[in-house]
Amino acid sequence: MRTERIVLHFPKHLADKPVIVNLVRKFDLDFNILKATITPDEEGVMVLEITGEEENFQKGIQYLKELEVKIQPLSQDVIWDETRCTHCGYCVSYCPTKALQRDEKTYMVSFDPQKCTTCGICVEICPYKAMEIRLVI
Amino acid sequence: MAKTIEEINEKIREGKAVVVTAEEMIDIVREKGVEKAAKEVDVVTTGTFGIMCSSGIYFNIGHTKPRIKLGGGKVYLNNVPAYAGFAAADLFLGANALPDDDPRNRYYPGDFEYGGGHVIEDLVSGKEILLTATAYGTDCYPRKSLNAYITINDLNEAVLFNIRNAYQNYNVAVNLSNRPIYTYMGFLKPKLGNANYSSAGQLSPLLNDPFYKTIGIGTKIFLGGGIGYVAWHGTQHNPNVPRTERGVPKVGAGTLAVIGDLKGMSPKWLRGVSMKGYGVSLAVGIGVPIPILDEEIAFYTSISDDEIYAPVVDYSSTYPNREPDIITEVTYKQLRSGEIEVLGKKVPTSPLSSYVKAREIANILKDWIKTGKFLLTKPSAPIPGPESGIKFKPFSGREIKEEVKEK
Ligand code: SF4
Ligand code: SF4
Numbered sequence: 323m324r325t326e327r328i329v330l331h332f333p334k335h336l337a338d339k340p341v342i343v344n345l346v347r348k349f350d351l352d353f354n355i356l357k358a359t360i361t362p363d364e365e366g367v368m369v370l371e372i373t374g375e376e377e378n379f380q381k382g383i384q385y386l387k388e389l390e391v392k393i394q395p396l397s398q399d400v401i402w403d404e405t406r407c408t409h410c411g412y413c414v415s416y417c418p419t420k421a422l423q424r425d426e427k428t429y430m431v432s433f434d435p436q437k438c439t440t441c442g443i444c445v446e447i448c449p450y451k452a453m454e455i456r457l458v459i
Numbered sequence: 460m461a462k463t464i465e466e467i468n469e470k471i472r473e474g475k476a477v478v479v480t481a482e483e484m485i486d487i488v489r490e491k492g493v494e495k496a497a498k499e500v501d502v503v504t505t506g507t508f509g510i511m512c513s514s515g516i517y518f519n520i521g522h523t524k525p526r527i528k529l530g531g532g533k534v535y536l537n538n539v540p541a542y543a544g545f546a547a548a549d550l551f552l553g554a555n556a557l558p559d560d561d562p563r564n565r566y567y568p569g570d571f572e573y574g575g576g577h578v579i580e581d582l583v584s585g586k587e588i589l590l591t592a593t594a595y596g597t598d599c600y601p602r603k604s605l606n607a608y609i610t611i612n613d614l615n616e617a618v619l620f621n622i623r624n625a626y627q628n629y630n631v632a633v634n635l636s637n638r639p640i641y642t643y644m645g646f647l648k649p650k651l652g653n654a655n656y657s658s659a660g661q662l663s664p665l666l667n668d669p670f671y672k673t674i675g676i677g678t679k680i681f682l683g684g685g686i687g688y689v690a691w692h693g694t695q696h697n698p699n700v701p702r703t704e705r706g707v708p709k710v711g712a713g714t715l716a717v718i719g720d721l722k723g724m725s726p727k728w729l730r731g732v733s734m735k736g737y738g739v740s741l742a743v744g745i746g747v748p749i750p751i752l753d754e755e756i757a758f759y760t761s762i763s764d765d766e767i768y769a770p771v772v773d774y775s776s777t778y779p780n781r782e783p784d785i786i787t788e789v790t791y792k793q794l795r796s797g798e799i800e801v802l803g804k805k806v807p808t809s810p811l812s813s814y815v816k817a818r819e820i821a822n823i824l825k826d827w828i829k830t831g832k833f834l835l836t837k838p839s840a841p842i843p844g845p846e847s848g849i850k851f852k853p854f855s856g857r858e859i860k861e862e863v864k865e866k
Contacts, residue, residue, distance in 0.1 A: 409815035410811060415809045429818075
């Protein structure tokens, strides 16, 4: 079993084709639409979570490629909402990359997006929901 | 020479009171000695901001037309059940309340997205809260349902009433087992992967007044950004515990029940909390002023993190099974350094209460007093100290064998 989050860009001519339905029918893949939008130039963008057997997964991706659907791995950003952060420092020792750090004197917490690998640990554990994952497409 | 609260208040009114935070007091006493510090300093301000589960609000919604009797009915606030065991228009909501349809820990560890603590934060923020109620109807209160949006301004009284806050010291939680656990002390990694603590230490109100010499019933305090009072000693108040030479408890001991006008408070100091795998709660900001009446009190308020010990407790087994074992003791200075040593292993530490906010509260209170906005009160009765003989009892009810089935 493999689960992958991907971003699909649909060319205009596919707008009314049952592409996603075929992924289920032909390749026995499960999917979950995380986000779907249409860009100004009428290209469809969809963030999808696909789950299925490895072999079916590969076939499904191949099918999409043949239809000229552009496939991208999903990238996500972790955002620190400073107004919600209480500077408790709880998250600091859990962050594996030191993207979240605490000043030794003031105990103020800071976040360095450059160091963040978007592992999501802080998003899970911050009691005040000050850390948020945003999908970037 | 001893001072009285009246004398200190007179100085506050004249803008002449010397007010310092509990952090600043440490250096003052170290430099000048207790005698001089007691003479010079009039008030020491303390502060704490942390997750305080035994918090709640009560309020009165006024009478609908026609009337409805909420008491004995069912009431929800944003889908979170409120307690409707009072008269027609009074409700109580606890910080830990969860919507009936919250999956809780059925999908372990549960997310606990929204509950009582969040409703309290939203209400204080001035947001509209959906109130849905059903009642049985009487001749004098005929109405059987109510579906309405309310805001804090629509309410008559809205009062924060927390029955146990401001714990005097607390456990340090670790996990000795092989699996990760989710507790009210946060996420604990297996095999001593981390250690979590929750006290403002040297800034914490009751650690600066270990024998409750000045903090008593009626003490006026900073509560949730507004004004509150100590209403009583808190539940589980446990003054008879092992103490250090300075009289500071080495384990969780005294607690406070506090009360105050919710309408004067702010969401900055009352925050809804989601603890993964555990539940929802409310983080509360509390600041207590300590009048420096004599040298003894000056001495108590000079306590520093390296003199306060906390017990390290295993939350995978000892805590849930209520065993008394303590693995070791560490000081708050060690805890705040980011690493402690437990059973020969270096363990990273994480605080659950915010020292930054505790400091901010102590400074706000200091400012209020310095500028004459906040006068001190004399307690009308003390809260019980060790001499009271009060000891917190474990559950001693007579248990019945059959399991209780969920209705
Ligand atoms: S746990 Fe949340 S509130 Fe606490 S410091 Fe980290 S981001 Fe801020
Ligand atoms: S997502 Fe992971 S790496 Fe990024 S700040 Fe949070 S814990 Fe650190």
